[in-house]
Amino acid sequence: MKNLKWHKQISNSGNKLGRRLSLGEYNRAVSWSKYLVSPGAEIKGEGEEEWSADMSQLLIGSKFASGRHSRIYRGVYKQKDVAIKLISQPEEDEDLAAFLEKQFASEVSLLLRLGHPNIITFIAACKKPPVFCIITEYLAGGSLGKFLHHQQPNILPLKLVLKLALDIARGMKYLHSQGILHRDLKSENLLLGEDMCVKVADFGISCLESQCGSAKGFTGTYRWMAPEMIKEKHHTKKVDVYSFGIVLWELLTGKTPFDNMTPEQAAYAVSHKNARPPLPSKCPWAFSDLINRCWSSNPDKRPHFDEIVSILEYYTESLQQDPEFFSTYKPSPTSSNTILGCLPKCNARHKFGACKV
Numbered sequence: 001m002k003n004l005k006w007h008k009q010i011s012n013s014g015n016k017l018g019r020r021l022s023l024g025e026y027n028r029a030v031s032w033s034k035y036l037v038s039p040g041a042e043i044k045g046e047g048e049e050e051w052s053a054d055m056s057q058l059l060i061g062s063k064f065a066s067g068r069h070s071r072i073y074r075g076v077y078k079q080k081d082v083a084i085k086l087i088s089q090p091e092e093d094e095d096l097a098a099f100l101e102k103q104f105a106s107e108v109s110l111l112l113r114l115g116h117p118n119i120i121t122f123i124a125a126c127k128k129p130p131v132f133c134i135i136t137e138y139l140a141g142g143s144l145g146k147f148l149h150h151q152q153p154n155i156l157p158l159k160l161v162l163k164l165a166l167d168i169a170r171g172m173k174y175l176h177s178q179g180i181l182h183r184d185l186k187s188e189n190l191l192l193g194e195d196m197c198v199k200v201a202d203f204g205i206s207c208l209e210s211q212c213g214s215a216k217g218f219t220g221t222y223r224w225m226a227p228e229m230i231k232e233k234h235h236t237k238k239v240d241v242y243s244f245g246i247v248l249w250e251l252l253t254g255k256t257p258f259d260n261m262t263p264e265q266a267a268y269a270v271s272h273k274n275a276r277p278p279l280p281s282k283c284p285w286a287f288s289d290l291i292n293r294c295w296s297s298n299p300d301k302r303p304h305f306d307e308i309v310s311i312l313e314y315y316t317e318s319l320q321q322d323p324e325f326f327s328t329y330k331p332s333p334t335s336s337n338t339i340l341g342c343l344p345k346c347n348a349r350h351k352f353g354a355c356k357v
């Protein structure tokens, strides 16, 4: 909170704080915020009382990121550092406006029911068409994608790769245990908090498994998207496991998947030619085996997150006992059975310290 220069206070009392804004910034801030400050009638829909933000308690700071249809601002809500996602409905495109409203409602209703150290914490939301806002905890480390792209390729210590992978897998295991599919798991939607704790974020296209429907007209991100989803076929929780395999590859390489292709070319190569990003030549077997299983073209062959968490915990425990674990660990013909057979005895425990809630 300390170093923030607030440029806008969104409350009934108007703009109280501020550095000088550039004209562009000022126009943008005003054009977005006028909807939030307008005193007009605010009709609360069903269940809205539960999450509706008290706007007099909200300070909006500077914009620090953008999504396809959103802008993300830093802010303070009830004395807590927060991130505020502002979504604005375009006036000229009714279909998109309706889609964004539906997406907002769905994201809020899913976020409301979640509570886990590896899932972003929802704080409140506001609905003042044509602008909606979602307030979540602010994660100072930014996205995992940004973090990885600032590293030299292939040099993240394996211990850190393991810790980050385990955080993500635990968040996803919890999400699936709640019957929710994320459907857009990628390094840009994974945020870094204190102590390099990773939290899963952006539930804009997530759904309850029972209500997901087909993937027709789907807007996920091709480079991370499972082949059955690209083909708009029936899909299950296993689409997230596929995306996790790609994220694991990103953690090991620090690269963007299929960076020599357009997203559409990547989608075609994955779904019609079974293409996958190349594994590094020195990739420890323990990781290459897990990645290959996760991004298998047959969803049934992909492990569940329960198993992924167990495997990663086993690796963590083994690495603590033997610093050479990754270079000495070799596959046996029944490799995955070997790991799983060992798990109850190993009773692997996470020693990196849990993320703070």
Ligand SMILES: Nc1ncnc2c1ncn2[C@@H]1O[C@H](COP(=O)(O)OP(=O)(O)OP(=O)(O)O)[C@@H](O)[C@H]1O
Pocket: 065, 066, 067, 068, 069, 070, 071, 072, 082, 083, 085, 120, 136, 137, 138, 139, 140, 142, 143, 188, 189, 191, 201, 202, 204
């Ligand atoms: N709570 C937060 N703390 C820190 N950074 C955040 C937070 N929420 C979002 N961001 C940043 O903003 C970016 C976009 O956020 P988010 O993915 O939620 O928006 P979006 O509109 O759904 O984007 P898209 O539709 O393009 O996926 C993230 O990649 C991240 O860098």
